[in-house]
Amino acid sequence: MSSNPALNEARDTFFAESREMLQVIEDTLLALESNAADDETINALFRAAHTIKGSAGLFDFERIVRFTHVVESVLQRVRDGAIRLLPPLVSLLLVCGDQIAALLAEAEADTLAKSPAPHPNTDAHGAELVAQLNDYLAPAAAGGALLRTADPIAEPVPAAHGGVASEHWHISVRFGPDVLRNGMDPLSFVRYLGSLGRLISVSTVFDGMPDAATMDPETCYLGFEIALMTDADRQTIADAFEFVRDDCALRILPPHSKLAEYVQLIAAMPEDDIRLGELLVRSGSLTEAELAAGLSAQGQRRVPGEAPPQLGEILLGQQSVEAPVLNAALDKQLRVRERVAQESRFVRVRADKLDQLINLVGELVVASAGVNLRALALKDAALQEATASLTHLVEQIRDDALQLRMVQLAETFNRFNRIVRDTARELGKEIELQIEGGDTELDKTMVEKLADPLMHLVRNAIDHGIEAPEVRAAAGKPRCGTLTLAACHDSGSIVITVRDDGAGLSRERLLKKGIERGLVAPGDQLSDSEVFNLIFAPGFSTAQTVTELSGRGVGMDVVKRNIQALRGVVSLGSEPGRGTTVTMRLPLTLAIIDGFLVGVAGAMFVVPQELVIECIEAPALDLQQDYLNLRGEVLPFLRLDQMLGSVGEPVATRNTRRSSVVVVRTGSGKAGLLVDSLHGEFHTVIKPLGKLFQNIRGVSDATILGNGEVALVLDVSALVGSAATRLQGGTVPAHGSRALAQAV
Amino acid sequence: MNKTVMVVDDSASVRQVVSITLKSAGYDVVEACDGKDALGKLNGQKLNLIICDVNMPNLDGISFVKELKKTTQHRFTPVIMLTTESEEAKKKEGQAAGARAWIVKPFQPAQMLNAVAKLCLP
Amino acid sequence: MIQISSEAGRSVARLEGEFTIYQAAESKPPLMAAIADSEELEINLAGVTEIDSAGLQLLLLAKREALRTGKSVRLVAHSEATLAVIDLLGLAGYFGDPLVLRA
Numbered sequence: 001m002s003s004n005p006a007l008n009e010a011r012d013t014f015f016a017e018s019r020e021m022l023q024v025i026e027d028t029l030l031a032l033e034s035n036a037a038d039d040e041t042i043n044a045l046f047r048a049a050h051t052i053k054g055s056a057g058l059f060d061f062e063r064i065v066r067f068t069h070v071v072e073s074v075l076q077r078v079r080d081g082a083i084r085l086l087p088p089l090v091s092l093l094l095v096c097g098d099q100i101a102a103l104l105a106e107a108e109a110d111t112l113a114k115s116p117a118p119h120p121n122t123d124a125h126g127a128e129l130v131a132q133l134n135d136y137l138a139p140a141a142a143g144g145a146l147l148r149t150a151d152p153i154a155e156p157v158p159a160a161h162g163g164v165a166s167e168h169w170h171i172s173v174r175f176g177p178d179v180l181r182n183g184m185d186p187l188s189f190v191r192y193l194g195s196l197g198r199l200i201s202v203s204t205v206f207d208g209m210p211d212a213a214t215m216d217p218e219t220c221y222l223g224f225e226i227a228l229m230t231d232a233d234r235q236t237i238a239d240a241f242e243f244v245r246d247d248c249a250l251r252i253l254p255p256h257s258k259l260a261e262y263v264q265l266i267a268a269m270p271e272d273d274i275r276l277g278e279l280l281v282r283s284g285s286l287t288e289a290e291l292a293a294g295l296s297a298q299g300q301r302r303v304p305g306e307a308p309p310q311l312g313e314i315l316l317g318q319q320s321v322e323a324p325v326l327n328a329a330l331d332k333q334l335r336v337r338e339r340v341a342q343e344s345r346f347v348r349v350r351a352d353k354l355d356q357l358i359n360l361v362g363e364l365v366v367a368s369a370g371v372n373l374r375a376l377a378l379k380d381a382a383l384q385e386a387t388a389s390l391t392h393l394v395e396q397i398r399d400d401a402l403q404l405r406m407v408q409l410a411e412t413f414n415r416f417n418r419i420v421r422d423t424a425r426e427l428g429k430e431i432e433l434q435i436e437g438g439d440t441e442l443d444k445t446m447v448e449k450l451a452d453p454l455m456h457l458v459r460n461a462i463d464h465g466i467e468a469p470e471v472r473a474a475a476g477k478p479r480c481g482t483l484t485l486a487a488c489h490d491s492g493s494i495v496i497t498v499r500d501d502g503a504g505l506s507r508e509r510l511l512k513k514g515i516e517r518g519l520v521a522p523g524d525q526l527s528d529s530e531v532f533n534l535i536f537a538p539g540f541s542t543a544q545t546v547t548e549l550s551g552r553g554v555g556m557d558v559v560k561r562n563i564q565a566l567r568g569v570v571s572l573g574s575e576p577g578r579g580t581t582v583t584m585r586l587p588l589t590l591a592i593i594d595g596f597l598v599g600v601a602g603a604m605f606v607v608p609q610e611l612v613i614e615c616i617e618a619p620a621l622d623l624q625q626d627y628l629n630l631r632g633e634v635l636p637f638l639r640l641d642q643m644l645g646s647v648g649e650p651v652a653t654r655n656t657r658r659s660s661v662v663v664v665r666t667g668s669g670k671a672g673l674l675v676d677s678l679h680g681e682f683h684t685v686i687k688p689l690g691k692l693f694q695n696i697r698g699v700s701d702a703t704i705l706g707n708g709e710v711a712l713v714l715d716v717s718a719l720v721g722s723a724a725t726r727l728q729g730g731t732v733p734a735h736g737s738r739a740l741a742q743a744v
Numbered sequence: 745m746n747k748t749v750m751v752v753d754d755s756a757s758v759r760q761v762v763s764i765t766l767k768s769a770g771y772d773v774v775e776a777c778d779g780k781d782a783l784g785k786l787n788g789q790k791l792n793l794i795i796c797d798v799n800m801p802n803l804d805g806i807s808f809v810k811e812l813k814k815t816t817q818h819r820f821t822p823v824i825m826l827t828t829e830s831e832e833a834k835k836k837e838g839q840a841a842g843a844r845a846w847i848v849k850p851f852q853p854a855q856m857l858n859a860v861a862k863l864c865l866p
Numbered sequence: 867m868i869q870i871s872s873e874a875g876r877s878v879a880r881l882e883g884e885f886t887i888y889q890a891a892e893s894k895p896p897l898m899a900a901i902a903d904s905e906e907l908e909i910n911l912a913g914v915t916e917i918d919s920a921g922l923q924l925l926l927l928a929k930r931e932a933l934r935t936g937k938s939v940r941l942v943a944h945s946e947a948t949l950a951v952i953d954l955l956g957l958a959g960y961f962g963d964p965l966v967l968r969a
Binding site: 006007009010011013014017044046047050051053054055056057058059060065069072080180181182183184185188189191192195239240242243244247 | 754755756757758760761762764797799800801820821822823824826828833842843844845846849850851852853859861862863864865
Binding site for chain 1: 887890891894918922924927934955956957960
């Protein structure tokens with residue numbers, strides 16, 4: 001098509017025209033926000049979408065057609081009064097308009113390019129919009145738009161042996177009375193058949209024409225018996241009559257059809273058997289002998305007093321149905337069944353029902369632990385065995401139930417396509433969003449809570465990370481920046497990164513600001529990582545001057561808090577001129593915890609496993625000391641017993657014991673937790689604390705241990721944070737306080 | 745003498761493509777941008793076929809067919825309606841008005857040419 | 867358009883221009899009258915520029931009416947358009963008229 005200059009011109013018309021239509025759509029939709037929709041407005045909307053779709057099809061712009069089709073279907077329902085054009089739909093349609101614009105732009109680019117490029121982002125965004133649009137379509141309509149019904153004429157082609165001698169197709173057609181009045185000329189169909197191959201013979205049948213007095217010259221009385229030599233298939237031949245399908249009786253017999261099929265045809269047509277038989281012989285489709293055999297077969301079966309046999313019976317009786325035909329039919333049935341199976345593979349479940357189930361499973365786990373405890377106390381071996389298998393099953397149920405709530409991140413990631421595009425366009429930047437690991441699964445409740453922090457990070461990367469095209473070009477980088485959203489599983493956690501290939505952060509500026517804000521002592525030697533992570537400090541970015549940093553700092557402390565609320569940690573890395581990467585490490589679910597159980601002052605606490613780096617034996621410690629030497633590194637540590645208050649035995653007894661330090665990951669570094677005892681790894685369902693306890697700093701949740709005891713889950717970030725604040729505000733100019741502040 | 749086809753569509757690009765395709769196949773083409781325009785161009789015009797979009801401003805395709813059926817000169821001229829799959833209701837309405845031939849949009853130029861050939865070979 | 871002339875018990879129906887559904891309703895009465903009025907009718911097709919199924923049906927009706935009443939209806943001077951249709955539909959035998967085949 002591109003070789004034809006006239007068509008190229010038409011294509012340009014199409015792009016211009018479609019953009020006009022989109023403008024109409026947008027203007028109309030925006031007007032609808034203030035005025036009620038009248039019929040003409042809705043018609044105009046529909047027509048615009050309709051025109052774009054219709055025209056796009058002519059130029060092979062499949063993607064535009066597919067997407068616009070759905071939009072059009074929704075507008076169709078609006079026009080039919082089935083759904084109302086309420087604000088949510090108006091907003092959705094506005095977004096859809098943008099999507100069509102994007103598709104148009106890509107189509108235009110593809111036309112100019114030698115070979116079309118894939119557009120995964122736009123496609124993914126489109127799929128998401130289609131999913132939303134489908135909510136406005138009735139199930140039947142949505143299905144109907146996608147599935148074409150099987151054509152009644154499309155029958156399997158019978159085997160090529162065992163039939164009559166003729167090698168051509170036989171077409172028998174009788175036209176309805178209104179055909180001529182409807183503007184259809186039977187002659188044109190015969191001519192068209194002639195264009196499909198060679199007309200061996202045509203016999204015109206007008207036996208139905210009444211006598212001259214009653215014959216209506218505008219009524220059609222014609223029919224034809226046609227012998228056609230062609231390579232075309234049955235469907236193509238039948239399609240010659242598609243415009244009169246409802247107005248004609250049509251029989252098509254392939255070459256070498258069974259004699260019985262001709263017998264059936266003879267019986268089905270209104271003319272006398274003998275007359276029709278002669279026509280068939282004349283057209284060369286049947287020999288005299290074949291006709292005689294067929295007619296006598298039909299006659300023989302007529303036993304006086306009985307109804308004449310159905311022709312289908314003759315057909316089945318005379319010849320067995322050929323295996324290939326049978327197989328084709330069975331195949332088709334099987335395919336239909338498979339499709340039904342596919343459709344029923346998914347069940348939609350309300351999210352709150354799932355949450356309810358998971359809560360109940362949590363209760364079940366606790367109850368089961370209680371039973372276990374009783375069994376142990378009773379020392380009944382059989383009972384213990386029974387509870388052990390019960391526990392095992394409950395654990396399986398717990399895992400499976402949690403699995404149900406796992407969703408892929410792709411949907412969340414894909415939502416950023418538009419944000420990236422819109423924001424980039426506003427700022428005059430060129431940015432491509434790349435998504436990696438969209439199939440990584442995460443608990444639905446986590447995914448929801450991730451949306452905000454991700455939004456902050458993406459916005460920041462676009463605003464302040466990626467440079468303007470000219471700046472990039474000057475720096476020898478591609479004009480178009482790349483923003484990558486990636487997710488992967490890593491040792492029981494999920495790691496989500498937001499990466500840009502922008503200018504990166506300036507260590508000097510950050511450090512200067514850190515010193516200004518008193519987060520860093522002048523002359524301190526800080527690692528790059530320590531410097532970059534200053535950005536997460538609360539209020540770090542509230543600078544007077546608008547700089548690259550002030551922007552990136554917006555909401556970074558909020559991001560950090562959000563991630564910590566998910567029991568995750570966030571860190572930032574940056575290379576000048578190469579870009580910035582923010583990494584979030586999160587547990588897979590909030591409902592379950594892989595924990596490390598520790599004893600502090602006689603009570604049990606759980607440290608989230610994903611935060612634990614290692615456990616070391618505590619060295620001899622000075623009571624004032626708040627850091628220790630970890631293989632040459634300064635490791636600030638917290639005395640949990642002091643922080644959480646003495647809840648158990650008096651300090652005196654505890655001091656005689658050897659304590660341990662659990663080294664945990666914080667935002668940018670490490671911190672130690674001084675504990676009394678280590679009880680190993682532990683996997684259980686989390687029970688949220690009641691409202692009363694929600695504001696307790698340092699403790700996030702509770703869980704039930706196998707012995708029925710309650711263990712509190714430590715909120716490590718909050719603990720370290722509060723310790724840092726306390727130390728900073730205090731009078732202890734210890735080395736550890738600063739290290740702790742940096743670690744936050 | 746060449747067969748003459750009238751193309752009625754509000755989309756200039758559709759008209760352009762249909763027209764180019766038909767001309768290259770040997771038809772003469774008359775273009776109209778909506779039903780009203782088409783009615784105005786009927787008088788005295790010899791037509792073998794009309795290709796007409798359903799959805800058009802001013803006078804839509806179905807109303808146009810109804811008007812066409814009232815003329816003496818063109819009441820038996822075959823009409824191919826351009827429609828979309830989502831317009832089943834329109835199709836019924838159109839059938840009542842006497843329209844029998846339908847092409848579902850979007851279509852390929854070759855498909856359109858094939859449909860035209862069934863009603864009138866060039 | 868149809869013009870009937872009559873001389874010595876023999877009628878001539880001269881068809882001119884289009885002989886299609888647009889002319890069918892008005893052409894039937896004079897054509898049938900011409901058959902009723904004379905023993906022998908010659909239908910001259912020389913001026914027919916276009917013929918469709920409706921026009922053809924009238925020719926078939928005329929021929930059948932003649933056969934039924936024992937009269938004679940002959941098609942003569944076939945134009946290109948009429949020849950093509952009669953040829954396409956295998957009706958030369960039915961009409962039984964000598965056709966001038968083009969080289």
